[in-house]
Amino acid sequence: MEPTEVARLEGSDLFQRAAATADRFLENIETVVHGKRDEIKLVFAAMICGGHVLFEDVPGTAKTVLARAIAQTISGATPSRIQCTPDLQPTDVTGLSIFNQRERDFEFRPGPIFANVILVDEINRAMPKTQSALLEAMAEQQVTVDGKTRVLPDPFLLLATENPIEYEGTFPLPEAQLDRFFLKTALGYPTIDEELQIVEEQRHGHPLSWLEPVVDVDDIRALRDAVTTVYVDPLLQRWIVELVRATRNLDEVAVGASVRGSLALERAARAWALLDHRAYVVPEDIDRLFASVLLHRVVFRPTFLAEARRVGWNEAVEGIERKCFAAAPRPEPEPAEVRPVPEPVPVARDQH
Numbered sequence: 487m488e489p490t491e492v493a494r495l496e497g498s499d500l501f502q503r504a505a506a507t508a509d510r511f512l513e514n515i516e517t518v519v520h521g522k523r524d525e526i527k528l529v530f531a532a533m534i535c536g537g538h539v540l541f542e543d544v545p546g547t548a549k550t551v552l553a554r555a556i557a558q559t560i561s562g563a564t565p566s567r568i569q570c571t572p573d574l575q576p577t578d579v580t581g582l583s584i585f586n587q588r589e590r591d592f593e594f595r596p597g598p599i600f601a602n603v604i605l606v607d608e609i610n611r612a613m614p615k616t617q618s619a620l621l622e623a624m625a626e627q628q629v630t631v632d633g634k635t636r637v638l639p640d641p642f643l644l645l646a647t648e649n650p651i652e653y654e655g656t657f658p659l660p661e662a663q664l665d666r667f668f669l670k671t672a673l674g675y676p677t678i679d680e681e682l683q684i685v686e687e688q689r690h691g692h693p694l695s696w697l698e699p700v701v702d703v704d705d706i707r708a709l710r711d712a713v714t715t716v717y718v719d720p721l722l723q724r725w726i727v728e729l730v731r732a733t734r735n736l737d738e739v740a741v742g743a744s745v746r747g748s749l750a751l752e753r754a755a756r757a758w759a760l761l762d763h764r765a766y767v768v769p770e771d772i773d774r775l776f777a778s779v780l781l782h783r784v785v786f787r788p789t790f791l792a793e794a795r796r797v798g799w800n801e802a803v804e805g806i807e808r809k810c811f812a813a814a815p816r817p818e819p820e821p822a823e824v825r826p827v828p829e830p831v832p833v834a835r836d837q838h
């Protein structure tokens with residue numbers, strides 16, 4: 487694509503509106519969740535790609551606050567929360583038909599899945615049957631109860647939290663289901679200064695109580711449309727597929743990332759570019775997203791898992807990343823990509 491064509495795309499009304507929506511959205515969320523811009527961007531990218539997010543995280547890192555902040559930022563969006571337990575039934579998630587004596591007919595009571603932003607806590611404590619119901623709803627954006635199919639709201643973003651695998655009495659998500667998550671991330675602890683700010687600002691209540699909506703559902707739809715227009719150079723497209731395929735050829739790996747991985751990495755890269763106000767993907771986008779989008783889809787061999795326990799998960803995974811990038815080297819940039827990347831727009835952090 488010629489640089490002039492990229493400039494034309496970036497100047498279009500659709501793109502401008504999308505970029506402005508993205509800024510307003512991120513800025514608003516950052517007034518309640520501090521120091522996590524990259525992670526919030528990941529979650530937002532998943533949402534505008536129609537994907538869902540898995541968090542493997544320590545307690546108290548603003549996951550609940552983030553889910554609520556996203557729902558509050560989009561006017562008219564509804565939040566909900568599902569706490570998974572071993573006795574949670576599929577109909578506790580989807581809802582069910584109950585007989586109404588007065589009307590002498592069945593009436594559908596929608597379950598908590600009928601919301602725009604759903605936080606599913608400790609998904610690995612739900613029994614497999616309930617996990618399947620959840621994952622089916624995620625994939626299809628609809629649920630079938632008593633033979634009737636019901637469409638779920640739009641936008642539809644599910645954020646699931648997972649206990650560490652070693653946790654007793656859990657049902658680890660089967661690999662095939664992990665593949666249904668668009669990406670996996672963790673919020674992690676804030677820095678000392680951020681933590682001080684959090685303590686300070688909550689003295690008179692939680693900032694969520696005064697968080698106002700700044701975008702509407704139509705803005706989100708326009709953003710989604712704009713993502714589809716973001717340009718991916720054929721060389722980069724090929725690189726994405728090569729990187730995904732590289733995960734399938736490692737000694738440490740039993741099953742590599744699936745085709746869903748390629749689809750997700752390409753979409754995520756386009757969304758990431760747009761959040762940075764670019765109508766074209768650069769190799770750095772793919773580099774940044776590789777681990778978050780792909781690694782939870784990979785099934786590692788027991789020998790690798792033992793090694794990872796010894797040296798630490800992050801280090802072990804970095805080794806995997808290095809091997810994939812060595813097997814699929816970064817392509818030479820095309821003219822449209824060598825344009826300097828615009829500086830990210832500074833975000834006001836002192837609004838509270």
Ligand SMILES: Nc1ncnc2c1ncn2[C@@H]1O[C@H](COP(=O)(O)OP(=O)(O)OP(=O)(O)O)[C@@H](O)[C@H]1O
Nearest residue numbers: 518519520544545546547548549550551552676684
């Ligand atoms: N990075 C952060 N920015 C702002 N507030 C934070 C941050 N991290 C933690 N907090 C604050 O810590 C408290 C706990 O957050 P929250 O309840 O969202 O945690 P959680 O991740 O859902 O925890 P759990 O895993 O136990 O459910 C909230 O008051 C939240 O505002």
Ligand SMILES: [Mg+2]
Nearest residue numbers: 549550551607
């Ligand atoms: Mg929570």
